Amino acid sequence: MADRLIELREVTKSYGRVFALGGVNLHVDRGEVVGLIGDNGAGKSTLIKILAGVVKPTAGAILVRGKEVHNWNGARSRDAGIETVFQDRALAVQQTIVRNIFMGREIAGGLGFLRIRKEHAEAERLMREIGFTSKVFTPESIVGQLSGGERQGVAIARAIYNKADLIVLDEPTTALSLTETEKVFRFVRAVRASGRSILFIGHNIHHVHDIADRFVVLDRGRVALEASRAEMDTAEKLIAFMEHVAHPKGVNAFDPSAAVLEIRQ
Numbered sequence: 001m002a003d004r005l006i007e008l009r010e011v012t013k014s015y016g017r018v019f020a021l022g023g024v025n026l027h028v029d030r031g032e033v034v035g036l037i038g039d040n041g042a043g044k045s046t047l048i049k050i051l052a053g054v055v056k057p058t059a060g061a062i063l064v065r066g067k068e069v070h071n072w073n074g075a076r077s078r079d080a081g082i083e084t085v086f087q088d089r090a091l092a093v094q095q096t097i098v099r100n101i102f103m104g105r106e107i108a109g110g111l112g113f114l115r116i117r118k119e120h121a122e123a124e125r126l127m128r129e130i131g132f133t134s135k136v137f138t139p140e141s142i143v144g145q146l147s148g149g150e151r152q153g154v155a156i157a158r159a160i161y162n163k164a165d166l167i168v169l170d171e172p173t174t175a176l177s178l179t180e181t182e183k184v185f186r187f188v189r190a191v192r193a194s195g196r197s198i199l200f201i202g203h204n205i206h207h208v209h210d211i212a213d214r215f216v217v218l219d220r221g222r223v224a225l226e227a228s229r230a231e232m233d234t235a236e237k238l239i240a241f242m243e244h245v246a247h248p249k250g251v252n253a254f255d256p257s258a259a260v261l262e263i264r265q
């Protein structure tokens with residue numbers, strides 16, 4: 001078996017009579033970038049909230065390095081080395097890069113000024129590690145002055161400081177320009193080169209295709225496709241598949257009522 005980091009088996013999540021996830025199998029191996037795609041309401045956010053331990057699955061199993069972990073929660077998710085960069089509450093924009101990286105988990109020991117020096121050096125090291133080099137910014141720069149792609153870099157650096165083995169990025173390139181998207185890709189490639197894994201959630205299939213080694217397409221709470229980059233070697237193939245899934249005969253997936261699985265009684 002490949003170097004399996006995390007695996008979901010038959011994970012289901014229902015909200016009352018609505019299934020947000022209807023039996024999802026998904027795994028991420030060490031050192032790979034998995035692209036998770038799907039229309040609005042497909043269940044992507046629900047899936048990553050389950051991985052982060054903030055939403056409890058209704059049924060199913062979660063395995064870490066091949067072993068099932070019971071009573072999955074936020075602490076167990078962090079212990080498993082999963083760090084999620086949520087889209088909205090990722091960073092404190094009025095604070096410095098250093099403050100953002102160490103927020104809540106300051107380097108221990110030493111007097112104030114010593115700790116600050118250590119954190120500064122560690123922030124520089126982390127930024128170098130992910131290829132975040134800048135002639136303009138230092139670890140003392142305010143995050144609000146950074147571009148969108150660079151902010152993702154700060155969040156990724158923080159995840160690495162928090163000992164992430166798997167970094168989950170929720171739509172990291174949505175609303176970013178091409179140049180900024182390229183920056184995020186550079187960080188993602190550096191993370192992969194270090195042997196860590198990335199779960200990359202995206203709306204833009206071209207973006208996901210450019211960066212992921214493997215693709216998982218969610219459709220109305222189920223995995224509609226799992227394919228390697230070799231199988232889906234062009235974004236167009238992936239798009240063609242998505243269109244086939246999104247517009248099956250007689251069903252309009254953009255109708256929100258069609259975007260969930262109803263329990264039939």
Ligand SMILES: Nc1ncnc2c1ncn2[C@@H]1O[C@H](COP(=O)(O)OP(=O)(O)OP(=O)(O)O)[C@@H](O)[C@H]1O
Binds near residue numbers: 015045260
């Ligand atoms: N707290 C909740 N209560 C009830 N239904 C929910 C809840 N959270 C999600 N759902 C439903 O579950 C389904 C999956 O939602 P989810 O947010 O996971 O989709 P998504 O793929 O992230 O969509 P988007 O691309 O719009 O972010 C949707 O039909 C949604 O309405």
Ligand SMILES: [Mg+2]
Binds near residue numbers: 044045046
């Ligand atoms: Mg979502």
